[in-house]
Amino acid sequence: MDKGATVAEIQSSATVDWTPLGDIYVKKYLNYNLDWQVNLAENHVSISPYGGPIAIFPRVVSKKQGVSKPVITIYTQAGKVISTIPWGGGNIIGLGWTSSEHVVCILEDGNMVVYNIYGKHLYARILAREIRDDRVLECKFFHTLEGSAGFAVMTNKYQFFLVADSDRSKDDIRVKKLADIPSSTSKPNCWAVLPVGNQVSVTVAIHDRLFVLDPYEAVLQTINCKKGGSLCWVELAVSPNGKAVALVDQDGYLWGGSSDFKVCETEFDLQSRSRVLQLQWGGKDFFVLVMDQLMFVKGFDKHWCKYHLQEPCFLLSEIDGVRILTNSACEFMHRVTSPSLAVLRIGSMEVGALLNDAYKEYEGDESHKADEYIRFVKDRLPEAVMQCIKAAGEEFQPPIQQSLLKSSNFGKGFLGPDIPSDVVNEFVEMCHQLRVLNSVRQSSIGIPITFRQYYRLSTGVLIDRLINRGLYPLAMEICKYLKIPPANGEVKILKEWALRKIQDVSLSDDEVARQIIDKFNGSKVVVSFAEIARASKAGGRKPLAAMLLDHEVHARDQVPMLMEMDKVDIALDKAVESGDPQLMFKVLDELKYKRYHSQMDKYLQLFHHRPVAAALYRKLCKEVDQEQLLNLHRQESDFLEAGCLQFAQSFRQKDPEQQRSSLEGAVKEYKDGQHMFHLRVAEEQGKLSKEQAEISRKCGIRVTGESLYVTIYETTQFQCGR
């Protein structure tokens, strides 16, 4: 803020561009001067709402260019080129934006082609066979209040098709055919999409008749209008909330009212038969018409105002106003809202205005006057402070914002310790939000979003849009500043940054990997390397994927992908490192049944030098597959374990034959391993059980299964008894 300027001086500029329109004021504000050398008259123009990007495509491809193909150019609203898309496809009928700011081109042949903001081709698809057969005649895009975006097309047979959500993936795009207009073969004069919630429909005007089309029926509407004589509607516009429509007929008769045409809010004779070129709503409060060299603004009552146009212009309706784009400027016209009116309107006696005046006096060293004003508003001071805070939010110019915040802060000072917490919160919140808004509005970024639009869009979506435009550092700063949880902020930004980085084919794999690893490891948050690796792999950069995957901390993400990439050994090692038995088993199981199904030897070799994996496998085998366990011991030349396993088995078996063979197996293993004590014990067990059988048979006493001592004892007892 300029040190010399007083609040009074600064604020005096706040109201200069207010124009009264009956009960309301409208304000036209110049966001950016453009030096982009674009003539709107010669181009298709599409602006994405909420301060979004602009797509420009020549209406007529000049033959003079000859060699060079026509291009779709994408600009910020400040006129800075974001990207260019060389166009070699068919005839573009419509150009528009999805809710996540992808460019959609609708071609005459019924194709829908989608690019991202950098001009990367995402996909192309035929909308529907009927559309392809009949060709597209017109196309209109729309955005709903809920944040989704779509479009409707009209074919040469005057049939309408609707895509309610154009942000879905290629195969999820649903094209709905709307009901045919009954008994009509003439071309509709004008039409528009009514974006009301989930029930998006299309309003069509044919001469004097109005229809609303949905997938099931076409309903003829009766319009509540007093004009006598013949009607022939030529322009039709729907307000952003879908609740109101404006119509113009060929005689310059303007009708504004509810979208079911039953309630008429305003009727007006423009007294001009010159063609209405554009008709758009400014929020839900007024409408703007563009005629030859004239822009005509009209509210709901009889008041109006007009602006002369030196150059072609393009209008886009926003939720709280209208974006006006000309060859040289990007402007925004909106209704002055009640907090601004209360505080800044000349002669306002609202408490906010008085508080503002108090501060002006205080700053001008007239503290006794300031005191008087404060005394005046004393009882309603919280309200006054709130008004000033809210008024600050409406302003585009930082000095005015600051001056209003100073006034509110001044008022806050008088509230003492009992200051309501919502006032404090509102103040802090507003300071935060204005800082964010001012940073995205600067012309290098070029998102002239208003406070209301930002509020409706939400911080999350704004950050998504910054990410989408590759404005990673700014997005990062905002997230840190607003303390957004890493999952929705920092992590997401780093991830998207990396996903874009891996598409950069001008850099070598090593270079990309180095950059990503440095960035990720240098940050305090943990970003999934596995996700980036997966994308690299899908994008055909397998070596890069491997390099990135190596840095993944979460084994549960890392290991399955290593398996996919055929890095079996590393996968097993990483699973072992993680200590997670479930993960280890998953790898072992997959290897066993998918890879080494018929090569058990090879499978068992995996356990060489992997004692932990081997132990886990042994443990599992112990429960489910003793045979396999024996194989494993043999593979490892662990004679002792192999012997003990069989020795133990011999005691579990009921059948004497099996017992003997297990025992023999054990003896063999012990012998091979030179375990002499075990060998002797196993041999003795063989002899003992033979003897026991013999004793049992001869003497009729049961000694089977008893120990040597007990057997001897029982036998001697028996003999003594005899």
Added chain:
Amino acid sequence: MAGTSHLHLLGSKLNLAHLLEASKQDLVRLLGNPDKKKVIVWDSELIAPVGMIADVQFLREHGVSKMVRLPVVDLTKAYPDEDEYLFLIRPQLGVVSGVIEAIRTSSNKHNKKFTVIFVPMKAPHCITKLEESGLYHDSKGPIQFFVDEFHMEMLPMDHDVISLGLNSAFTDMYIDNDPTPLFLVAKAICKIQALYGIIPRVFGKGKKAKTVSDLMERMRREMFSNMTPEREVAPHIDTIILLDRSVDLLTPLSTQLTYEGLVDEIYGIKHNVARFPRHTFSEEFQQKPTKAGAAPLSPQLPILLTSEESMFVEMRDLNFASVGHFLSKEAKKITEAYNERHDAKTVSQLKQFVQKLPHMTAQKTSLSKHTTIAELIKHVTDDRYFLEQIYAEQQLREEDFSDRACEYIEKCIGNLEPIAKVLRLICMQSVANSGLKPKILEYYKRNIVQAYGYEHLISLHHLETAGLLRLQGDKRVFPQLRKQLKLIPGTVDDKEPKDISYVFSGYAPLSVRLVELFEKPQGWGTFEEVTRALPGPPAFALSQPVSKAQEKRQRPTVDRPLIVLVFFLGGCSYAEISALRFRSQMEGATTEYIVGTTHVTTGYSLLNSVLTQTPGFMASRLWDNQLDASDKSGNESTES
């Protein structure tokens, strides 16, 4: 089922009830919609531990209308009105078969939901078995079948004890080398850190301890990295000491001589409950207020042993020799308190007396209960059979038995005394002498297999794998440690102990002696030096980054003691817990210990867990002859 009042978890500097709360939340998630009627099908082993988290009332509030144990058949016929069937089971194949049987035999599987919940986590082979069972479909189409996990990794047993309840942890870790228990420990510690803050200092000794600390480091990176500093909890625990059981195998093999330790040795304590022969108790314990026609009382009386009971708190850690004295003192106190009624002259004095009555009645019940238990134990400990064993244990710990067999052990073998007892003593001799000479080892082994059966070759093999039995190496560490750490301090006063050695009447548990080192300045240095000779890689120390300035705290004081979590990998005994408590409660103590363990063990249960892997081995109680005959049949009965 144990009550779910959590009073016993309070009282230490760390509120362990938070741990229960976390598990409770997980259970609520699993139970889902309380409006849906559900049946819980229990794996019997889980009733008690889950019961420590949620009581019947709590389950009912979340829609559980019926409870039944495995095995069961045709669930849907038995409980036709319920919509959901939840199986709470351990990840064991046998149990999974029971679940499969229960679902397979159910007649009306459609419109019903079956959920198998593994506690504490799924095991791959169980999942495979479920998948192979073909339960996901039947002839009429797919069945609503789900598999989930209840992450009940740990249970706070008392205000200063956390157990993972992994009763087979010792054999899993030291015989099978199974990585699962270590993973669960690391996860549990991570959970503790999530609740009580990152523990700034980590010390440990032993190979398994190193593995756990590596896993902890890994999980910390995974879990805490995306946490904003504001959400991070300030550290409540200052130090964790990870002790690999293999560092000190002598202590768990020794017979505990504290009150709680002896209850565990003789009767076994499971989830804070021990079972005693009912008829030995006085009238008031005979009748429970059950409705008429209820099942006859079990011959075993379950008794809850936690710090909720003030008398038990005072006596649990006492050497048993002083328990009699303690009880008579208590009896006197209660009588005196009752006699005060004669002195109560005024109404207000009378009122004061009446206010004390409930407490006095509770004290009286406690006294009667513990007197009976003490009598039961005394019956065992006065026996020659017991005294001889204790004497032999003392001898083995104190004298050099490196080149001779122990006469008492030979005698036991000759008498064919329970093999668990004999092997326990042989293992003690091996551990206390840092291994046995080949001649003696073979002599013992030969005698064991010939007296108890050749199958015990497997037992011996397992004991050797676990390191409980081994050949003597070059260095004899134990005798050196015995001197260095004053493991046998000589004079012990069991009644007014000055040193932890009272818990074994003259032997200070090595594990706790090692922990004690940290109380002194240069504790870590000494610890490192002393443990160098012990098995496994060198001791390690590391510090975990703590974002807040808490790291630099003042010297611990009596009021603000240092909180140290001692984590035993492979089990610890009640005597060790008592010894650590003794350190916390000593006059002027500036360290408060919290005990973490895979499970609570005794020498007897340790040996049994090894022996059950031997074919044909049936576990039996060591002091069987001392116990009521009706006990054996009563093993199956439990109440819910």
